[in-house]
Amino acid sequence: MTTADQDLLADPDAAPGDGAREDGAKEDRHFVTALARGLAVLACFGPGRTSLANHDLAAACGLPRSTVSRLTYTLTKLGYLHHAAETGRYRLGTATIALSAAALGGLDVRGIARPALRAVAEAANASVGLGVRDRLSMRYVDCQRGPAAISLNLDTGSRISLARSAMGRAYVAVCPERERESIYEDLKALDPVAWPALRAGLDRAVAEHREIGCCTSFGDWQETVCAIAVGFHPGGGLPPMSVNCGGPTVITDARFLMDVVRPKLVAAVRSLDGVMGA
Structure with missing residues (x-):
């Protein structure tokens, strides 16, 4: 390695x-x-x-x-x-x-998703991002922020962990089974020692997404960051994507995200499922 x-x-x-x-x-x-x-x-x-x-x-x-x-x-x-x-x-x-202009220009879903992302960001007073997989990371392709004075220092183009972030876990939860197996193999090869804990977190995230509609990362990616995320299939030949919502724990805690933000985020992302194939 x-x-x-x-x-x-x-x-x-x-x-x-x-x-x-x-x-x-x-x-x-x-x-x-x-x-x-x-x-x-x-x-x-x-x-x-x-x-x-x-x-x-x-x-x-x-x-x-x-x-x-x-x-x-x-x-x-x-x-x-x-x-x-x-x-x-x-x-x-x-x-x-x-x-980069051609790649982003081909993601028409960004423009369609932006009003829904902005509405969640304002209601949650937090950051909301739209992401795609970039090997063993997630890459932000759009980001909306609420009016909070303190927010995550992430924007379009930023990369975050696939295995430890809510955004990455939500992607794994909705991606095809064969792709998930490939991701698991790469993560295991990258660090066999860390793999058992990573696998447990990812398996738990897949179950979370199925049972409560979102994946969580409360201090797993960064100790001072709480986030939830929902994965979806935009259709139109595009790969799966995921939308997260989170912020520093000093202003955005886990209970607020789960009780207040989760229903809004799930509803917003459901409106995007298959939108490019419509």
């Missing part, structure tokens, strides 16, 4: 490292390792990691520095990275803007 892989379990906002899982990919003749490594380099950039050097990327990806140098050179030539000669560091290039 690479250092970055360990960071991914400890810190969901850390770079994903060599998330291509090349060990298993070696058995797949259709898997292009060079492409996977290049994409892993691009995935290292994010909030708080806007400028990275080759040695930073090598450590995050678990790859030799010579390999990373060739990858960053190629990505720079193609416009996916920009090299600042004065610092020797890289930033995401303009070619990635077109990709």
Whole structure:
């Protein structure tokens, strides 16, 4: 397990490292390792990691520095990275803007969901996010906030833990069985020691979603954060998604989320189920 892989379990906002899982990919003749490594380099950039050097990327990806140098050179030539000669560091290039704009533009569900998310955020005085799976993380594709002075420091593009967050657990609860099994295998391979506790939390979340309509994470992702989430299938060829609602425990506690917010969140998300296929 690479250092970055360990960071991914400890810190969901850390770079994903060599998330291509090349060990298993070696058995797949259709898997292009060079492409996977290049994409892993691009995935290292994010909030708080806007400028990275080759040695930073090598450590995050678990790859030799010579390999990373060739990858960053190629990505720079193609416009996916920009090299600042004065610092020797890289930033995401303009070619990635077109990709991100196209990806978000294809998620029409964001615009449809926004009024419902905003209404829940205002009623709960908390943050409400719409997320999709990004390997072993969840990626925010939209975020609405209530009027609270204190809120979660998360926005569109932020990544959070799949296994420990309410949003990730809700995704696991509604995703196809085969995908769930694959997620479990990857989590177990990532950290066999942590896996039994993670498995117990995920199994409990699947049962929660079926029995009470949502998944919970009360201090599991971050000790000072409480959240609930509901998964759904937007239809229209889109993968499952999930919507969470939460905030710092000083203003949003578990009882309030379960008693007051849960019915509103469940109703809002149910209105989105299959909306893109209508």
